[in-house]
Amino acid sequence: MNNVKAIYPGSFDPVTYGHLDLIARSSKLFEHLVVAVLRNSSKNPLFNVEERVEMLTEGVAGFGNVSVCSFDGLLVDFARQQKAQAVLRGIRAISDYEYELQMAMMNRRLAPELETVFLMPDGKYSFLSSRLVKEVFELGGSVEGLVPQFVIDRLSQRVPKNGSR
Numbered sequence: 001m002n003n004v005k006a007i008y009p010g011s012f013d014p015v016t017y018g019h020l021d022l023i024a025r026s027s028k029l030f031e032h033l034v035v036a037v038l039r040n041s042s043k044n045p046l047f048n049v050e051e052r053v054e055m056l057t058e059g060v061a062g063f064g065n066v067s068v069c070s071f072d073g074l075l076v077d078f079a080r081q082q083k084a085q086a087v088l089r090g091i092r093a094i095s096d097y098e099y100e101l102q103m104a105m106m107n108r109r110l111a112p113e114l115e116t117v118f119l120m121p122d123g124k125y126s127f128l129s130s131r132l133v134k135e136v137f138e139l140g141g142s143v144e145g146l147v148p149q150f151v152i153d154r155l156s157q158r159v160p161k162n163g164s165r
């Protein structure tokens with residue numbers, strides 16, 4: 001898939017080693033990967049978009065062909081504007097599949113020229129989600145090995161009571 005530019009859209013609230021595993025795999029497949037934080041998400045985020053972009057930028061520093069930005073509106077419009085041919089999404093378990101399939105089919109309807117590519121992370125990350133990291137951290141549990149140290153530092157600033165409850 002040389003010459004293919006791909007977009008990896010998501011919330012990344014915050015970036016985890018699961019996301020970074022997918023980014024590492026796809027940086028070998030695609031000529032360029034744009035990791036794109038969705039601005040108009042209905043979810044109630046812990047980190048604002050700028051903070052999420054900063055953490056991702058730190059996370060992808062070792063990859064020469066990966067960049068980070070944010071977008072709002074329809075993914076297909078952003079992909080066209082970026083002249084990207086593919087969208088990257090991750091599948092962890094069967095539970096991801098139905099929602100991801102719905103979105104991929106809707107995006108195909110909106111932009112038939114855009115292909116959605118699914119990758120699976122290393123097995124050790126297949127039960128890892130940003131939501132679970134936040135929950136465990138807020139309750140005082142260790143998230144070492146699940147997110148980079150700079151994410152743990154940000155979590156500590158954001159959730160100061162960690163560990164003292």
Ligand SMILES: Nc1ncnc2c1ncn2[C@@H]1O[C@H](COP(=O)(O)OP(=O)(O)O)[C@@H](O)[C@H]1O
Pocket residue numbers: 009010011012013016017018019022088089090091092096120121125126127128129130
């Ligand atoms: N641990 C993981 N391993 C592989 N893919 C993951 C992991 N966590 C999230 N993803 C994938 O990364 C993409 C973005 O996920 P996420 O940040 O939760 O944003 P979204 O709000 O779009 O679900 C999704 O395709 C999701 O399936």
Ligand SMILES: [Mg+2]
Pocket residue numbers: none
């Ligand atoms: Mg998700």
